[in-house]
Amino acid sequence: MKPDNSSDSELLQAMRAGDEEALAALYRRRQPGICRFALQMCGSQELAEDITQEVFMVLMREAHTFDPARGSLSAFLMGIARHHVLRSLQRERFYVSMNEAPDNGSSTSQALMTTIGPLDEMSRTESIESVRRAVLALPERYREVVVLCDLQEMSYGETAEILGCAIGTVRSRLHRARALLIEKLRPAREEDAAAATVKSTRCFA
Amino acid sequence: MNCQIFETVVNDLAREQMMEANAREEALAHSRSCEACALRLSLERRLTLGLRALAEEMKSVSASPRVEEELLGAFRTQSSLLPQARPASRSRYWLVAAAAVVLMGFGIALMKWGLEGTPQTAIKTSDNTEASTPSPVSTVAIEHPRTEPTSKETPEFYRPKRKPSVRISRKRSSSANDLSVARAPAGGTNTSDAGNSEESEVTTQFLPLRYASPVNLQDGGQLVRVELPRSAMVSLGLPVNMERYGEKVKADVLVSADGLARAIRFVQ
Numbered sequence: 001m002k003p004d005n006s007s008d009s010e011l012l013q014a015m016r017a018g019d020e021e022a023l024a025a026l027y028r029r030r031q032p033g034i035c036r037f038a039l040q041m042c043g044s045q046e047l048a049e050d051i052t053q054e055v056f057m058v059l060m061r062e063a064h065t066f067d068p069a070r071g072s073l074s075a076f077l078m079g080i081a082r083h084h085v086l087r088s089l090q091r092e093r094f095y096v097s098m099n100e101a102p103d104n105g106s107s108t109s110q111a112l113m114t115t116i117g118p119l120d121e122m123s124r125t126e127s128i129e130s131v132r133r134a135v136l137a138l139p140e141r142y143r144e145v146v147v148l149c150d151l152q153e154m155s156y157g158e159t160a161e162i163l164g165c166a167i168g169t170v171r172s173r174l175h176r177a178r179a180l181l182i183e184k185l186r187p188a189r190e191e192d193a194a195a196a197t198v199k200s201t202r203c204f205a
Numbered sequence: 206m207n208c209q210i211f212e213t214v215v216n217d218l219a220r221e222q223m224m225e226a227n228a229r230e231e232a233l234a235h236s237r238s239c240e241a242c243a244l245r246l247s248l249e250r251r252l253t254l255g256l257r258a259l260a261e262e263m264k265s266v267s268a269s270p271r272v273e274e275e276l277l278g279a280f281r282t283q284s285s286l287l288p289q290a291r292p293a294s295r296s297r298y299w300l301v302a303a304a305a306v307v308l309m310g311f312g313i314a315l316m317k318w319g320l321e322g323t324p325q326t327a328i329k330t331s332d333n334t335e336a337s338t339p340s341p342v343s344t345v346a347i348e349h350p351r352t353e354p355t356s357k358e359t360p361e362f363y364r365p366k367r368k369p370s371v372r373i374s375r376k377r378s379s380s381a382n383d384l385s386v387a388r389a390p391a392g393g394t395n396t397s398d399a400g401n402s403e404e405s406e407v408t409t410q411f412l413p414l415r416y417a418s419p420v421n422l423q424d425g426g427q428l429v430r431v432e433l434p435r436s437a438m439v440s441l442g443l444p445v446n447m448e449r450y451g452e453k454v455k456a457d458v459l460v461s462a463d464g465l466a467r468a469i470r471f472v473q
Contacts, residue, residue: 018284020277023277023280024273027273031273032268036267039266049268052268053276057279060276060279061283124258127258131255131256131259150253150257151256153260171216174216182249186248
């Protein structure tokens with residue numbers, strides 16, 4: 001059996017039979033999405049890697065609990081990842097980060113104003129950073145739909161499968177989440193525009 | 206289309222999701238005519254661009270090779286344990302099941318054996334010597350004496366020390382009228398006291414008493430050691446040495462659970 005051409009189910013069966021190559025192939029195929037999801041949800045590369053590892057450890061231990069009739073393996077793994085992410089976030093709530101300022105959008109614009117260098121590239125980077133921060137600042141129930149639908153580009157159906165809720169719930173949560181994101185990003189954009197005006201005025205002065 | 210309906214489709218419109226062509230055209234037409242909805246659509250589109258840029262930037266994110274190494278290491282460890290652990294647990298299961306079956310079989314056999322009685326008669330004598338008689342004659346299991354005799358017919362012969370309680374299930378092979386004498390072999394004698402092991406008794410078969418109705422001996426009973434005049438043997442049709450006619454002879458009377466003497470055997 002060629003691991004690269006095999007389906008997830010075939011790889012899973014081979015893995016259960018003790019085929020290490022099958023696990024490696026399955027891991028290489030599915031880990032980027034899981035790691036990205038974890039990173040987008042919790043914002044820590046280290047935590048994301050831990051969660052990714054834990055997801056596959058769970059798969060190794062409890063592969064028999066996967067039922068193809070109930071959904072794809074990808075959704076199954078993502079569901080495990082979500083469970084671990086939420087648990088990690090709950091744990092993290094007890095700790096307060098000392099090096100991260102509270103997210104209010106204005107910090108981004110301030111950074112923009114004081115940054116020296118290629119403006120376009122920097123503004124794009126800062127814009128992405130502000131979006132990332134805004135996403136991380138969302139409540140978890142809204143964050144996960146944004147991550148799955150917009151960042152992971154999953155369909156409403158797939159997202160509903162992972163979250164274990166109805167498609168309508170996903171749609172309404174996404175609607176609310178995007179509205180919150182716009183609220184969070186608007187001041188930054190307005191200040192961005194103001195800063196850009198000031199900068200151009202100074203340049204041409 | 207009004208603003209309220211526009212609000213329901215603005216996400217799909219901004220995210221360029223599949224939607225009905227008519228609805229899409231109507232929403233776009235509404236946004237052209239409504240300034241607020243146009244701004245709303247614009248903000249949504251900018252957000253979509255921002256999110257896509259973020260997704261694009263994070264596309265290269267993946268776990269470090271360390272994670273894969275650790276995972277495969279754990280898998281190897283688990284795989285090396287599996288062939289030992291799983292069959293062991295299965296074999297343990299079957300072992301327990303087999304043990305249960307054996308125990309059940311043993312229990313059933315024990316019950317049957319208890320009902321049928323021992324293959325030999327073991328009589329505990331007054332001096333605590335058990336005399337064993339080989340089996341073809343009867344299947345009588347005698348326990349230690351505990352109960353008092355209930356028969357009124359043998360009170361004068363009652364000897365408490367020699368009265369073992371008897372539990373008889375059923376006769377196995379020979380009839381009650383069989384007069385063959387069973388002699389307990391010396392080697393087959395079960396003794397608790399080595400000094401009395403030489404004592405052995407010769408007994409006749411149990412002879413049913415004529416007046417007694419057929420008895421169900423499975424109900425149990427008692428064996429009562431008595432001494433009778435030899436004339437009693439005559440009444441049962443046994444030959445008597447006339448020279449010793451006046452002497453007494455030992456006998457075991459089988460008293461059933463209802464208190465009636467059912468059978469007798471003579472002991473030498």
